[in-house]
Amino acid sequence: MSPANRSDSSTTVHPGRSTTHPSRHSPADPKGTTSMCTTENYVVTGMTCGHCVMSVTEELTAVQGVTDVQVDLASGQVRVTSEQPVSTEQVREAVEEAGYSLAH
Ligand SMILES: [Cu+2]
Numbered sequence: 001m002s003p004a005n006r007s008d009s010s011t012t013v014h015p016g017r018s019t020t021h022p023s024r025h026s027p028a029d030p031k032g033t034t035s036m037c038t039t040e041n042y043v044v045t046g047m048t049c050g051h052c053v054m055s056v057t058e059e060l061t062a063v064q065g066v067t068d069v070q071v072d073l074a075s076g077q078v079r080v081t082s083e084q085p086v087s088t089e090q091v092r093e094a095v096e097e098a099g100y101s102l103a104h
Contacts (some may be wrong), residue, residue, distance in 0.1 A: 037082070038084065040082075041078055041080075042080065044077075044078050044095050045102075056100060063091065065083050066082045068081035
C-alpha cells in the first residue's frame with residue numbers, strides 16, 4: 001500500500017511583490033475640494049524600457065487617490081495626477097516597490 005500523497009500543497013505565493021496594499025483611511029476634506037486634481041512631477045531613475053514604465057505606472061496607479069500616471073522614459077519624468085495630494089513618501093514607496101528609485 002502506498003501512502004497518500006499529502007505533501008503537495010498548492011499555495012500560490014507571488015514572490016517579491018506585495019499584492020495587498022493597505023488602503024489608508026484618509027479623512028474627507030470638509031473644505032470644498034471636490035473634483036480638484038493634484039498633479040505632481042517626479043523623476044524616477046533606473047527605467048530602461050517600456051516594461052519598466054509599465055511596472056512604475058502599475059505601482060503608482062495603485063497608490064491611494066492616484067487617477068493618472070504619465071511616464072516619460074527618455075527623461076525619467078513621472079507625472080502623477082491624483083484627486084487628493086499624495087505624499088512624496090507614498091510615491092517613493094510605490095516606485096521602490098516596482099524596483100526603481102526616486103531621484104530626489
Ligand atoms: Cu525595462
